[in-house]
Amino acid sequence: MDTTLQDPLVGQVLDGRYRVEARIAVGGMATVYRAVDTRLDRVLALKVMHPGLAADGTFVDRFIREAKSVARLAHPNVVQVFDQGTDGSYVYLAMEYIAGCTLRDVLRERGALQPRAALDILEPVLAALGAAHRAGFVHRDMKPENVLIGDDGRVKVADFGLVRSVDSVTNTTGAVLGTVSYLAPEQIDQPGAADARVDVYACGVVLYEMLTGEKPHDGDSPAIVLYKHLHEDVPPPSAVVPGLPYALDALVASATARTPDVRPYDAVALLAEAREARAALSEEQLDALPPQALSAEHDNAEDRTSVIPRSLTVPRPLPVNEPEDPALANRTSRFELPPPPPTPSRPRRGLARGPLAAVVGVLLLLGVGVGVWYINSGQFTRVPALLSQPEAKAKERLADAGLEVGEVERAFSDTIKRGRVISTDPEVGSRIRQNSSVNLVVSKGPQVVKVPDVGGYSLDKARERLKAEGLEPGMVTREFDDTVPRGFVVSTTPQAGTERRSGSAVALVVSKGRPVDVPDVTGENLEDAKEELEEAGLKVKVADEPVTSAEFDKGEVAAQTPEPGSQAVSGDTVTLTLSKGPEMVEVPDVVGEKVDDAKAELEAAGFQVDEDRGLLGLFGDTVESQSVEGGETAPKGSTITIKIR
Template identity: 75%
Template structure:
């Protein structure tokens, strides 16, 4: 049965503009439809949030905010966001429609990919992620399902920044297993999500493209999560013997369990990938892994063409049609099989070449052949790949290759595991005479230093000490201290004596000195207020603007900042706002008016009213006099007394 027929949105026009033609996919957060923008007459993908989630205002707000941010991220390898809106309970995003399939479809159909194809897919993914990382976005959910490969071979990344706030899947389905397979250890432990979680996921995807399988398997998400936390991603060459060590290096660097050992963002990983690719030869790039699935058809226009054709078709021959025209001449031993004829003799005609001349010619031919054999035979070999191997493993590899172990040195490395090889001299793949020595360098791990004891030092001195020790001064916060003088360091984070990686930022807590209780000087004259605050060890600042006040006379303190009762450090400033006196307004003349009219006029002008009826005005209703004569001014809010007769 066609499930799209059961979808109530299929056939509807959303927001009076987007006609929904069919359903593409359903996820835990939203459903994606193929739709037509009737206003612009173009096909697009419409992502509609599940109505159950749309009732959460904070989630919808985040959905919209991040969608707007991604819409500003214009990159050819990012699925673009065109529009956002809502229609009743439906909140939607209008996005670019990519005709093709996902990387998951390709892996399911083809199994492992040739290294060239894997890298041609990975590089645009990293380019898209790199643009996002440099713009401040983290994808957080990179996996083959979110890598779209168009029918024209273009690679695009979907679902940028749309974090899943609600996990509606609670069983152990393949969807859950597939998602947890790409989570970085820090995501599992504490939910941390910086650019390096995307780097880790890309390393896992590269492993899967090269081998056809995920690096960690298990019967439940818990098993896979445990392996991410406690087991390194194995090198692809363990599953595909003979795979180039440069590919092992890419995977190992991207999937380091310690975030600090990974490339800091996708831009850095892309640089590593391109550098490693440049060191691979054509045979290594085009090697077909045994895990690749057989394809029963040709390169016709079917789903397999979503991998760029350049990856699946033979490379054209050079212009002259000679497939063997390139490469050093010494590698072509067949060219020396028949030595060139000797030059014409300069002897006089009639004198024949004797047996000695024939012997010389034969020896010359044999010498040339022996020389070529010597250059191309077993007298030479190639330096085996040693990167990321232990010293014992490296020595075994050299011995198997007929080489000696040369100088062994040590160096710090932020990316190569402690105790494993950083590099060799000559480099891997270099041509070397058998029995020659190969030197290599072993990683001592990241360079670590101890945080120095900084307590009691002046801030500037402590910051200079950190720089001298190879650390960076970090954020400075200030706290009150009865024991540490103002401006000196109370403590550091990490604490002194802690071993940290060189270049780590150390946060400092600096003393504000002993706390001072701020006195209350409101209502005091400026001079008295200044004297009291100064004696308390505080500085005084007078606000430039004064305010009218019916409560405080001109020149008295109306308010202070900070307020009294709080605490301040010695030398802190208290700002005082002075009164310019009450606002003076004209008093209405109400003599002869009725009591009600008089009260209404005075209160309307901003005064309080008090009635004085005496002994004879108990039953009266006419104002005989008023305490402030009409036409004069009085402070706004003051009381005017009216006598009644």
């Protein structure tokens, strides 16, 4: 049975505009439908909150917060929100419709993906989240179900329903928001204190799942999975898929570090690491099909992941001077010597040259063999895996490999914990002679800077100062303030003097100026109204066209914007609309008519009617006279008195 036939919304038109055609998906907070915008004649997705939750103000606020948050993110990899509204008990979002599938569908169909496909999906996801993070928002519910892959190959991030501002505190009353398999440890033991790094952690788990076809932590109950997130590291993908390059192991380890300070500070930083990892892989490594793939032999034309285009923002490494594949470098068959140049022909001098040529040939073969043996003998070794290792452990590994420790430099790192190796020279995996030296760059931890005091700065100057200190200007909110001039910074979040990692976002509160209560000047003449408004610190503008008004005489103020009693900022403009008086209408002559007919005729002309019967007209039914004679004009809406006899 088609379940969509049982859905009461299918076939209805919400808000007089959105015709619901089919149900797409059902979630914990809302149901998503395919709908048609009848005004603009376009297909879109309609996300409708479950009616049972619409009565809960907390859920409605979160639902509307998603619309406002995503509406600020004009990014090609974010599902756009077009509209938000209500229709009776239905609260809805009108969103961009993506024809295609989710990453969960791809993983269910294909299992583990090739590294190239995994990175082609990860990078646009990180680009979308990076835009959100730099705008001051955290997604908090990243998972394959929220990654949409269009039929045209576009990758988009959806469902910002749990989004909140960076550095804001959300009171969840102990509840953990998000999906268990992708929760960062701090979301479990410190709900409400999560920042952009929880999205980084979730993306690391998603990458692990794309590379291996399975989640890093499993268990018979959600509690077991939560315990593992808190107490166990995410294993390297190569433990499940032998042969995966170290660069991918390092990328997953960096993103899923249990200590938030060790992770990249936001999706932009993780995107940079993902691009570095891609550049470190050969074409053969990128296209290697993992044994966990569910269809080892298939037509690429039917493989959704094979048609995912590389993000336009991701530079593709040129196939020039690519590093040699370490797995193949030690094979003697890779070192085929070119044929020797042809020897100039000379006249033969008899058979005596035969033994000499044979000796030369043997010596040449011996030379080639010795050369190949020398290249592949114990004279050479490889730089062991040292990245993210403690300095002492790295030196121990170098000694075990027969290598010396060269220069040790110290540098700040947002992703590598203090005292651990950031990079080596030569790079990890490089072939070098034994007893050679390897230089190390060891992390000093993230560069920590103090949030500067930008209170009283103009918004532009405050942003410049934050960037000069190594911080990113975040979300801007505006509030009334009695002491700070309009357009200048009132405060920051976090506060001035707070230590933050370099590159962190700082939210700004900007003054809207001193609040002014708009006085009520309706009914006043223009001069008096202007004087009263200007004394309140407001400017005055008069609307071009006056309006007819039965309530106000010609030249009096009939309406004002903003409305009386509202708050404005000192220096704001109040627009006044003047009255051109009531509309004058010709009065019908109803003398001699029956009372009911006379009243109907006068009311049809736009007048109110009052009856004057006196003592003699108590039982009369004919109009003897009228207060305004027929043929004269009177204000439309005014009262005409008829005397009855």
